[in-house]
Amino acid sequence: MKEISIGLLGCGTVGTGVAKILIENKELIRSRVGAVLKLKYAADIDIKRDRGIRFDEGVLTDDAEKVLDDPEIDIIVEMIGGVGIAKDFILKAIRNGKHVVSANKALLAAYGNTLVKAAAEKRVDFAYEASVGGCMPIIKTLRESLAGNRIISMIGILNGTCNYILSKITDEGMSFEAALTQAQACGFAEADPTLDVEGFDTAHKLAILNALAYGMEINLKDIYIEGISEITHMDIELAGQFGYRIKLLAIGKNRGDRVEARVHPTMIPFDNLLSNVNANLNAVMVSGDAAGDMLLYGYGAGMMPTASAVVSDIVDIARNLLSGTTGRIPALAWQPEAIRKIPVMPVDEIFTYYYIRFSAEDRPGVLSKISGILGENEISIKSVHQKGRKIGGLVPIVMLTHRAKEANVKKALAEIAVLDIVGNKPVLIRIEDEDE
Amino acid sequence: MKEISIGLLGCGTVGTGVAKILIENKELIRSRVGAVLKLKYAADIDIKRDRGIRFDEGVLTDDAEKVLDDPEIDIIVEMIGGVGIAKDFILKAIRNGKHVVSANKALLAAYGNTLVKAAAEKRVDFAYEASVGGCMPIIKTLRESLAGNRIISMIGILNGTCNYILSKITDEGMSFEAALTQAQACGFAEADPTLDVEGFDTAHKLAILNALAYGMEINLKDIYIEGISEITHMDIELAGQFGYRIKLLAIGKNRGDRVEARVHPTMIPFDNLLSNVNANLNAVMVSGDAAGDMLLYGYGAGMMPTASAVVSDIVDIARNLLSGTTGRIPALAWQPEAIRKIPVMPVDEIFTYYYIRFSAEDRPGVLSKISGILGENEISIKSVHQKGRKIGGLVPIVMLTHRAKEANVKKALAEIAVLDIVGNKPVLIRIEDEDE
Numbered sequence: 001m002k003e004i005s006i007g008l009l010g011c012g013t014v015g016t017g018v019a020k021i022l023i024e025n026k027e028l029i030r031s032r033v034g035a036v037l038k039l040k041y042a043a044d045i046d047i048k049r050d051r052g053i054r055f056d057e058g059v060l061t062d063d064a065e066k067v068l069d070d071p072e073i074d075i076i077v078e079m080i081g082g083v084g085i086a087k088d089f090i091l092k093a094i095r096n097g098k099h100v101v102s103a104n105k106a107l108l109a110a111y112g113n114t115l116v117k118a119a120a121e122k123r124v125d126f127a128y129e130a131s132v133g134g135c136m137p138i139i140k141t142l143r144e145s146l147a148g149n150r151i152i153s154m155i156g157i158l159n160g161t162c163n164y165i166l167s168k169i170t171d172e173g174m175s176f177e178a179a180l181t182q183a184q185a186c187g188f189a190e191a192d193p194t195l196d197v198e199g200f201d202t203a204h205k206l207a208i209l210n211a212l213a214y215g216m217e218i219n220l221k222d223i224y225i226e227g228i229s230e231i232t233h234m235d236i237e238l239a240g241q242f243g244y245r246i247k248l249l250a251i252g253k254n255r256g257d258r259v260e261a262r263v264h265p266t267m268i269p270f271d272n273l274l275s276n277v278n279a280n281l282n283a284v285m286v287s288g289d290a291a292g293d294m295l296l297y298g299y300g301a302g303m304m305p306t307a308s309a310v311v312s313d314i315v316d317i318a319r320n321l322l323s324g325t326t327g328r329i330p331a332l333a334w335q336p337e338a339i340r341k342i343p344v345m346p347v348d349e350i351f352t353y354y355y356i357r358f359s360a361e362d363r364p365g366v367l368s369k370i371s372g373i374l375g376e377n378e379i380s381i382k383s384v385h386q387k388g389r390k391i392g393g394l395v396p397i398v399m400l401t402h403r404a405k406e407a408n409v410k411k412a413l414a415e416i417a418v419l420d421i422v423g424n425k426p427v428l429i430r431i432e433d434e435d436e
Numbered sequence: 437m438k439e440i441s442i443g444l445l446g447c448g449t450v451g452t453g454v455a456k457i458l459i460e461n462k463e464l465i466r467s468r469v470g471a472v473l474k475l476k477y478a479a480d481i482d483i484k485r486d487r488g489i490r491f492d493e494g495v496l497t498d499d500a501e502k503v504l505d506d507p508e509i510d511i512i513v514e515m516i517g518g519v520g521i522a523k524d525f526i527l528k529a530i531r532n533g534k535h536v537v538s539a540n541k542a543l544l545a546a547y548g549n550t551l552v553k554a555a556a557e558k559r560v561d562f563a564y565e566a567s568v569g570g571c572m573p574i575i576k577t578l579r580e581s582l583a584g585n586r587i588i589s590m591i592g593i594l595n596g597t598c599n600y601i602l603s604k605i606t607d608e609g610m611s612f613e614a615a616l617t618q619a620q621a622c623g624f625a626e627a628d629p630t631l632d633v634e635g636f637d638t639a640h641k642l643a644i645l646n647a648l649a650y651g652m653e654i655n656l657k658d659i660y661i662e663g664i665s666e667i668t669h670m671d672i673e674l675a676g677q678f679g680y681r682i683k684l685l686a687i688g689k690n691r692g693d694r695v696e697a698r699v700h701p702t703m704i705p706f707d708n709l710l711s712n713v714n715a716n717l718n719a720v721m722v723s724g725d726a727a728g729d730m731l732l733y734g735y736g737a738g739m740m741p742t743a744s745a746v747v748s749d750i751v752d753i754a755r756n757l758l759s760g761t762t763g764r765i766p767a768l769a770w771q772p773e774a775i776r777k778i779p780v781m782p783v784d785e786i787f788t789y790y791y792i793r794f795s796a797e798d799r800p801g802v803l804s805k806i807s808g809i810l811g812e813n814e815i816s817i818k819s820v821h822q823k824g825r826k827i828g829g830l831v832p833i834v835m836l837t838h839r840a841k842e843a844n845v846k847k848a849l850a851e852i853a854v855l856d857i858v859g860n861k862p863v864l865i866r867i868e869d870e871d872e
Contacts, residue, residue, distance in 0.1 A: 021584045021726050031651060031774035032583050034766075129581070135727035137573070137581035145565070145573035147468050148457045148747030215467060273733065276712055283731075290457050290744035291571035291734060295719075297709060298730035308726035311584030323761035330470075338467035 002035040004318045007067035007098075008077045009089055011044035011060070014103060014130070015079035016051045017307025022314075023053055029311075033318055041067040068092050075317050077310060078102040083110050094118045094126070099326070101313040103130035103306055106195075109204035112211070112218040116331040125317045126331045130309035132205040133158060133282050134300040137312065141286065141296060142212040143333040149288030151213040153253040155432060156284030157277050158205040160301045161189040161196035162228050162248040166265075167278040170236050170245060176229065188280045188301070198227035199248060199263040206250035206261055213252060213286075214259050214342055215334040222344035226264035235357065235427055238387055238398055239267045242355070245275040249432065250284075258345045267355055267431040273297075348407035353382075353431035356401065356409070358416065359394035359423030362386075366421050367397070377412035379404040394423040400431070438471040440754045443503035443534075444513045445525055447480035447496070450539060450566070451515035452487045453743030458750075459489055465747075469754055477503040504528050511753050513746060514538040519546050530554045530562070535762070537749040539566035539742055542631075545640035548647070548654040552767040561753045562767045566745035568641040569594060569718050570736040573748065577722065577732060578648040579769040585724030587649040589689040591868060592720030593713050594641040596737045597625040597632035598664050598684040602701075603714040606672050606681060612665065624716045624737070634663035635684060635699040642686035642697055649688060649722075650695050650778055651770040658780035662700035671793065671863060674823055674834055675703050678791075681711040685868065686720075694781045703791055703867040709733075784843035789818075789867035792837065792845070794852065795830035795859030798822075802857050803833070813848040815840040830859040836867070 006022065008015055022029070022039045030036055042055060043064045067073060068089060076093035078100060080086040086104055093100050100119065102108070108115070108131050119126035129139045133156070142151070157163050161183055168179035180197070183189035195201050207220040228248050239246050244267035253260040268275045273295055277283040282300025287293050299305035320328055332339060360366050371381055380402040388396045401409070413426050442458065444451055458465070458475045466472055478491060479500045503509060504525060512529035514536060516522040522540055529536050536555065538544070544551070544567050555562035565575045569592070578587070593599050597619055604615035616633070619625035631637050643656040664684050675682050680703035689696040704711045709731055713719040718736025723729050735741035756762055768775060796802050807817055816838040824832045837845070849862050 017726070025584055025586060025725075028586055029584055032766075032770050034771045135581075135724075135730055137577055140576065140581055141573055144752065145571075145576055145748045146744065147751040148461055148465055148744055150461060150464055271712075273709065273712060276707075276709060288571075288744060289461075290453070290740040290747070292738075292741050294571055294732075294734035296730075296732060299728045302728075304726040305728050308582065308584055308724060311726070312581045315583040316580065319764050320759075323756075323759065323764045325759035325761050325764075328755050328759045328761075330468075334468055335470045 001030070002322060003038050004035055004074050004321055005038050005040040005072045006075045006077060006314060007040055007070065007073040008042040008079060009064050009067060010079035010081065011042045011051065012079065013303045014306045014310065015042065015044070016053065017303040018077060018079065018310045019051070019055070020053050021307050021311045029315065033315055033322070035318060035322055037314060037318055040070070040073060043067050064089060068096060073098055074321060075099045075101060075314055077314065078104060079310070081106070083107045087111055090115060091118060094122050094124055097122060097124060099125040099317045101127050101310055101317065103128065103310055105131040105201065105204040105208060109207045109218060109220040112208065119331060120327065120336060123326050125320060125326050127313035127316060129313045130306045132208055133284060133296065134298060134302065135305035135308045136282060136284070136296040136298040136300065137309070138209065138284050138296050139212060142209065143329055146286065146288050146291060149290045151254060152287040152289060154209055154213055154250070154284060154286050155274065156209070156250045157247050157274060157282050158250045158284065158300060159196055159202045159248060160280035160282060161193065162202070163277065163282070164188050164280040165197065166228060166231070166246060166248065169233060170240070171278070173233070175233070176231070197229050199225045202248060202250045202263045206252055206263060209250070210252045210259055210261055212333040214254060215338055216259065216340055216342035219261070219344060222261060224262040224264065224347035228265050231265050234388070234396070235429060238357070239355070242400065243270050244268060244431065245270065246429065247274060251432065255345055258343050260350055261344045262347055262350070265429055267429055269433060348410065350406045351403050352406070353403060353433055354401040354409055355429040355431055356399045356413065357427040358397045359391065360397050361393065361421045362390060362395045369419065369421065370397070370416055373415050374399070374412050377408040379408055379412055392423070437466070438758060439474050440471055440510050440757055441474050441476040441508045442511045442513060442750060443476055443506065443509040444478040444515060445500050445503060446515035446517065447478045447487065448515065449739045450742045450746065451478065451480070452489065453739040454513060454515060454746045455487070455491070456489050457743050457747045465751065469751055469758070471754060471758055473750060473754055476506070476509060479503050500525060504532060509534055510757060511535045511537060511750055513750065514540060515746070517542070519543045523547055526551060527554060530558050530560055533558060533560060535561040535753045537563050537746055537753065539564065539746055541567040541637065541640040541644060545643040545654060545656040548644065555767060556763065556772060559762050561756060561762050563749035563752060565749045566742045568644050569720060569732065570734060570738065571741035571744045572718060572720065572732040572734040572736065573745070574645065574720050574732050575648060578645065579765055582722065582724050582727060585726045587690060588723040588725060590645055590649055590686070590720060590722050591710065592645070592686045593683050593710060593718050594686045594720065594736060595632055595638045595684060596716035596718060596735070597629060598638070599713065599718070600624045600716040601633065602664060602667070602682060602684065605667070605669060606676070607714070609669070611669070612667070633665050635661040638684060638686045638699045642688055642699060645686070646688045646695055646697055648769040650690060651774055652695065652776055652778035655697070655780060658697060660698040660700065660783035664701050667701050670824070670832070671865060674793070675791070678836065679706050680704060680867065681706065682865065683710060687868070691781055694779050696786055697780045698783055698786070701865055703865055705869060784846065786842045787839050788842070789839060789869055790837045790845055791865040791867055792835045792849065793863040794833045795827065796833050797829065797857045798826060798831045805855065805857065806833070806852055809851050810848050813844040815844055815848055828859070
């Protein structure tokens with residue numbers, strides 16, 4: 001029986017999950033792959049902690065360099081995270097001619113282009129299915145299953161923490177703070193939740209997906225990012241009255257010679273499947289010119305779901321090794337020479353639907369003044385609602401717009417904000433609707 | 437630039453879709469694959485019909501044998517359908533050393549084991565992603581993405597015709613006949629709808645998925661099959677009152693040394709994503725020991741979505757050819773020597789929840805008699821409802837049970853059916869609930 005030797009770097013939550021699958025499902029994997037995937041090393045700075053699995057003698061080590069230098073190791077699995085030592089280890093693994101699996105979206109978003117190039121030059125495989133959407137095979141779907149499609153758009157819920165918090169606020173009336181605390185208690189949120197709740201983690205993932213879908217370099221810096229920390233209970237409730245739920249969405253759209261790439265809280269209609277994706281689950285709706293709309297749904301994080309995706313990469317590479325091939329599919333889904341620098345559309349240039357909430361004085365002429373400014377800025381109003389009670393002499397007014405240009409909306413809001421009949425900063429939430 | 441030559445057999449709806457993608461997205465596919473996928477032949481008995489695409493000179497032919505015998509052809513794409521000539525052509529293609537792509541679920545369900553063996557012996561690839569779930573990559577997901585998982589269960593809506601009809605009855609109050617007629621008018625149902633509405637098509641697909649998931653031979657004959665033609669409006673409405681929607685489900689569950697394999701109308705709770713899969717869409721929820729629940733959703737049929745999946749198979753094989761490898765992944769996902777004959781559990785032995793509707797006389801003692809018989813058969817009642825008006829002196833009584841054994845339920849119903857206080861045959865619908 002053939003054997004593929006695996007060196008795991010980082011044996012934290014997901015790393016332990018990977019070890020668990022390789023050990024506990026060893027026979028099952030062998031029946032599918034036709035070879036033993038042998039976990040030769042699991043390296044971690046802490047080798048004393050009880051991980052609830054029985055490692056064979058000598059597998060646990062605190063010497064990552066030994067793993068990287070072992071000529072028997074075929075595949076290095078980087079489960080350290082972060083953009084520091086993880087990057088160095090991956091580059092060293094590549095230099096040593098080893099294939100690499102990683103789930104490190106922050107690293108990929110920042111240095112993916114470099115890592116992919118390095119791997120291609122050394123003719124080793126570099127796989128990262130678990131970096132986006134946990135167990136959902138979104139990367140394989142874009143690289144393989146939709147290979148005949150021009151991708152039109154991708155809309156995803158890609159951060160379980162945010163989705164958990166928004167679900168709790170929406171369904172149980174919790175405050176943002178209480179929901180965040182509960183997410184932390186359940187292990188769905190980090191002690192410092194900034195990366196998640198401010199949308200950065202979602203943006204990392206969108207940068208990766210856009211590259212795969214549209215044949216562009218990974219580009220994080222041009223993604224428009226807005227998190228969920230300023231979403232209020234009032235807006236979630238009002239959204240519900242209009243038939244919408246608020247989700248933190250990653251939106252990547254093909255706009256011909258440009259792409260839209262944005263992450264922000266978004267209202268989506270109840271009958272959109274994405275609005276039924278709750279708790280800490282993830283989903284992504286991909287639209288292809290042939291396939292039409294397709295959705296993947298599953299656990300986007302967590303020990304075992306993420307490990308499941310990591311193991312799928314290990315299996316892919318093992319199958320390549322057993323077939324005597326590498327580089328069967330380019331790491332970024334497109335042939336290197338076909339990858340272009342496609343510009344990201346500035347958010348001011350997008351057209352979409354908007355929900356705008358003002359606090360304004362409740363007297364004649366106010367509405368005509370506000371709608372006048374919107375009209376001058378070419379924003380057509382779909383409906384106006386006076387919702388809720390007077391607060392400090394002001395009433396909440398909600399307007400839903402037809403499709404409008406973001407720059408115009410912002411300009412109008414700035415003009416309206418300085419009116420003395422209007423209270424504090426207007427609230428602006430984008431709407432993603434079917435006919436958009 | 438390298439070239440892979442493709443011979444298409446059958447240029448009907450899906451075949452034309454495949455040709456369309458290969459021609460119209462040729463450059464895009466080249467940018468991904470690094471080779472030209474050249475449609476050398478499209479064979480059909482009718483070469484005069486306008487298919488809305490410009491074939492190069494000589495591509496359209498009515499001579500399938502010429503295509504099969506052409507030594508330049510690398511991949512044969514069988515888009516004929518049925519179990520007759522399609523099978524002969526596939527076997528000849530294999531004998532001639534050509535790789536084969538097919539979307540023919542009826543053929544796979546009936547002769548898949550033979551075809552797979554023949555392909556393995558000749559060391560050619562045999563791919564059939566489009567046979568189940570149209571554009572959804574359910575076969576790739578089982579063969580590759582979940583390779584590290586023990587699959588626990590699969591629950592799918594795999595027939596667009598049935599789902600369309602049930603959605604129309606549920607949401608628009610249509611009769612079964614009217615919904616079927618509309619499905620036929622929209623091209624979602626065949627002139628003879630038996631294969632779809634009686635559940636056979638769904639069973640073909642389940643036979644394929646069970647083999648891939650559980651490492652067993654394709655086994656169609658032991659699947660329990662019940663179609664949707666006897667579902668009444670009344671039961672759909674009552675289901676709604678209990679928080680359920682009725683869907684035709686394919687259910688494949690891992691029961692250790694056996695599998696459950698059944699196709700029948702099933703009640704599922706509103707908050708199950710599958711209950712929100714409407715119109716002609718398909719979805720399948722797969723549960724793996726590591727991944728947890730994962731759902732794929734998309735168009736399960738139709739020209740372009742099915743063609744999208746066919747092209748993904750062509751691309752997979754092209755990538756194998758360019759890498760100089762075949763048989764990289766066994767066609768049935770497991771190494772041939774690992775495939776077992778896992779017995780299918782007789783439906784009488786399953787345990788599930790039941791909805792039972794009787795028509796009974798509205799007088800004292802009736803309920804105690806019925807519930808007495810259920811009790812004697814070890815069926816515990818969760819709730820009893822008298823619903824709706826008296827019809828012919830009888831009132832409808834609905835009972836929801838706790839988990840019960842199918843054989844016991846059937847025995848009890850047979851005993852109840854002969855009581856003179858009870859009208860015509862009781863209605864029995866299985867319920868698939870989260871805690872099952």
